[in-house]
Amino acid sequence: xxxxxxxxxxxxxxxxxxxxxxxxxxxxxxxxxxxxxxxxxxxxxxxxxxxxxxxxxxxxxxxxxxxxxxxxxxxxxxxxxxxxxxxxxxxxxxxxxxxxxxxxxxxxxxxxxxxxxxxxxxxxxxxxxxxxxxxxxxxxxxxxxxxxxxxxxxxxxxxxxxxxxxxxxxxxxxxxxxxxxxxxxxxxxxxxxxxxxxxxxxxx
Numbered sequence: 537x538x539x540x541x542x543x544x545x546x547x548x549x550x551x552x553x554x555x556x557x558x559x560x561x562x563x564x565x566x567x568x569x570x571x572x573x574x575x576x577x578x579x580x581x582x583x584x585x586x587x588x589x590x591x592x593x594x595x596x597x598x599x600x601x602x603x604x605x606x607x608x609x610x611x612x613x614x615x616x617x618x619x620x621x622x623x624x625x626x627x628x629x630x631x632x633x634x635x636x637x638x639x640x641x642x643x644x645x646x647x648x649x650x651x652x653x654x655x656x657x658x659x660x661x662x663x664x665x666x667x668x669x670x671x672x673x674x675x676x677x678x679x680x681x682x683x684x685x686x687x688x689x690x691x692x693x694x695x696x697x698x699x700x701x702x703x704x705x706x707x708x709x710x711x712x713x714x715x716x717x718x719x720x721x722x723x724x725x726x727x728x729x730x731x732x733x734x735x736x737x738x739x740x
Contacts, residue, residue: 537595538704541638542568545593546584548631552623554586572701579699589624591617593631596699651688657681 537545546568549556558565560581565571571579582595594614615631617624658681665675 537638537698538700539568539702540704542582542699542701544634545631548627548634549584549586549591552586552589552627554588554591554627557583557585557587559583559585568701575701577700577702579701582699586627589617589621589627590619591615591624591627591631648689651685654681654685654688658685 546556546558558568558571560571560575560579560583563574565574581597582593583597584593584595586592592615596613613635615628615635617628658678661675661678661681665678
């Protein structure tokens with residue numbers, strides 16, 4: 537979400553005369569401008585709480601989920617009313633409709649693109665070592681590409697929302713902002729494919 541989206545979001549609370557509190561896990565701020573001055577343009581999370589009517593919105597909250605076999609960082613958004621009244625219910629539905637129109641994609645496309653490259657690599661290994669697969673054996677190169685693809689697909693689904701206290705016009709373009717990450721993932725996929733291919737040939 538960009539600054540104009542956040543301004544509209546806060547305006548929903550202010551239109552009904554609610555007292556609005558803006559905060560994150562560390563501090564409370566008087567306004568979005570105050571938050572920008574203390575935190576900067578990019579923020580990791582946002583907590584907007586209104587009083588009279590009492591409606592609470594949490595954006596990009598993080599929670600560590602411990603379990604076997606690993607610990608995962610889980611991101612969630614939540615909009616809830618904290619009182620039973622027509623004003624709170626009306627405000628809840630207005631904000632809910634607004635958020636539905638600005639819903640971010642459920643996955644990060646650059647991770648998914650890299651995963652597709654890795655999957656193509658696994659198919660190439662099947663074609664190259666078809667006889668090996670036909671005999672019920674699996675090449676190491678295929679396993680490496682498949683593992684990389686699974687990891688990248690998982691990473692594409694675990695992303696958090698981007699929150700910027702800057703307008704879209706003044707924000708860098710997507711490709712320019714993410715060019716280093718895109719290049720890194722592309723290089724990683726290519727190197728993994730090459731290493732897998734060489735190891736597959738050596739261990740045949």
